[in-house]
Amino acid sequence: MTIMEPRKHGSSADGVVGGRLSRIEGQLKVTGAATYALEYPTEGLAHAVLVQSTVAAGRVVKVDTASALSSPGVLMVLTPEDDLGLRVSGDWGGNPPEDLPYHPLPREVQFNGQSIAAVVAETREQAAEAARLVSVTYEEQPGVADLDDPKAGEGKLLAHLSVAWGDAEAALVAAPVRIEADYRTPREYHCAMEPHGLTAKWEDDQLIIWEPSQWSHGMARMYAEWFSLPSENVRIISPFIGGGFGSKGQPLAFGAVAAAAARKLGRPVRLAVTRPQNFTSYGGRAATRQTIKLGATPDGILQAIIHRGANETSVYADVPEQTGAATPILYKVENFSSESRVVPVNTVSPGALRGPGKNPSAFGIECAMEELAYALNMDPLELRLKNYADHDYQSGKPWSTRQLREALTQGAEAFGWSKRNPAPRSMRKGRKLLGWGIGCGTFPVIQAPSEAMIRILSNGRVEVVSGSIDMGQGTYTILAQTASEALGVPVDQVDVVLGDSRLPGAAIAGGSMLAGSITGAVHKAALAARDELIGLALGASGSPFRDTGANTLTIQDGRLSLPREDSPTMNLPELLASLGRDHIEIRRNTLPEDLSLQDQQKSWGNMSRVQGPTMGDYSMHSWCAHFAEVEVDEDFGTVRVSRMVSAFDCGRLYNPRLVESQWRGGIIMGIGQALLEEGVVDPRNGRTMNSNLGDYLVPTNADIPDIEVISVGIPDLRASALGGKGVGEVGIVGVAPAIANAVFHATGKRVRDLPITLEKLI
Known part of the structure; x- marks a missing residue:
């Protein structure tokens, strides 16, 4: 699909990487001109x-x-x-x-x-x-209906997901302060507006x-x-x-x-697929249960973390939700032990739902850290800062970049955390109890190869061509910005063609890996196209630059010139006309240079060349800290999130406007997870009883408060070619525990199983 509609982009600064360009396909969507499958x-x-x-x-x-x-x-x-x-x-x-x-x-x-x-x-x-x-x-x-079915059992231990260092059991026994609690999350469903x-x-x-x-x-x-x-x-x-x-x-x-x-x-x-069938034709987030034990010194230094987690899976495939995914890397601890199990039940195989693994994992550890803070009579913010991890204790590698301390401190300042009265039920707003809570989150940087083609046409327009997709996160827009900046052409001159497997190969739009990989490929192709243009301009017989003896040309606003005041100039249509060419086409990828064409083609259809966060010399992750305010009606037990401030370290932001939209979207989904969403299963026959958007509750406009998002990230060139880290997944991670912790602060009641509903508070 080529996006070629007339559009306004704001200032020229918006058209380069880091600019706040409005999404270029937005007009098509709001007018109904965008064609869906x-x-x-x-x-x-x-x-x-x-x-x-x-x-x-x-x-x-x-x-x-x-x-x-x-x-x-x-x-x-x-x-x-x-x-x-x-x-x-x-x-x-x-x-x-x-x-x-x-x-x-x-x-x-x-x-x-x-x-x-x-x-x-x-x-x-x-x-x-x-x-x-x-x-x-x-x-x-x-059949086995769900995790609570007596026939479900303890499940299968997944040895490859077991993590341990030090002697966690002995350190826990020796710790002067200990807490232990069980945390549960229910089945959750994607509920995309567009059914399958x-x-x-x-x-x-x-x-x-x-x-x-x-x-x-x-x-x-x-x-x-x-x-x-x-x-x-x-x-x-x-x-x-x-x-x-x-x-x-x-x-x-x-x-x-x-x-x-x-x-x-x-x-x-x-x-x-009908809306009810969307609940069973593919899997949502699996229900999980976790037991977390923390041991600490009286001044709040963690001595041990012991984590035991399990998630439901289908009877025909072992699909882990990785409840221990975030636990090993959020805090400094010398003694750690984590195990994960899958429990087969008669359900469709679970799938990946925003922030898979890290989301329920963060719910467990972040609620446990809050409980430890109360056991220590310590500010939950102070406890987190005191146990800040200076490197990745799981892999032993240094962080590529980690601005979680800055996220905590700047988020706390913007939220006004210092005004918090720590005692539960001590803060009010009229007849409502007021509560404040913190939840931290993380998501790994996943690197994947991609390919892109740049086509410069005789009319001076530039096409960016890729088989990658845009499901609302802004791929069309950031690729136009990337090409505009690298080529030196106005972003209004750039068209983007996406969403077809016949086009150059690209990573999956999942795991927050697409933006970092495809912008790298587009940047590489655009720079090569720029070099090609300059070389042709210097060598073409009809070019005003041929006999100048110059070895440097610049391209700015779509015109070639020398870096001097009396330079001749030539725009792209004039250059192609002088060459007798109707287009110039450059294709580049981010695969190893020595890879055969056949192996290159195979790479786009599988993930064999995808690299995880610690496959290099560094441990690479995005980070966030959420600060939630809730209002709880003590007569009716209803909970409303009244304010959110969230600070993120996602490296360089390719387009802050679109990134902030992604962060807010993740936070909104986290509010739904904390207060509304729950797949209800009939224990008699394993039927999902609320397989519709009337009974399976998701947040609507009335449920969403003012959400302030802050970027504290710095460019991370180890994570991607342009310095960005993933933004789409991390936004939801840590939201639910921040709200649960705020509810405890407001009411003095600790709800450890989501969602937090009024019958659990009254």
């Missing part, structure tokens, strides 16, 4: 609707399709009896897939809401009506898919493996995404069903 017009379109299981565990004995097939407009009903001819795909890391069949409509039922049949008809209404007529007979088996779905179309052996995608190249590779095709035979088109939060990074079973149906019918098929 399920809106593409396609001739001969048929519609598919899913039929889902109503039991948690068992086996499909029979699917009666007679009534559905006789309904008006019905073209096909797919059931577990149908061999769709699919094979298992490889994992995210690109490991070769097993030579096994893949059944997106399985006979074995593993959770309530699993897709087991699909009806295809001329219209969506006809398909939906016929789907209600499909009758399924089950051989039901006992796709349109699949075959052209001979070429598969074209319009689907919201956080990773066009990876999804194309997985679809190709399902259908035993070369990756280049699958094209994912996804220029705009209406929210993902981690749920749109890979193809899912319904996608395989739609594509298989389209192949069988010989015509395009669209499958729009």
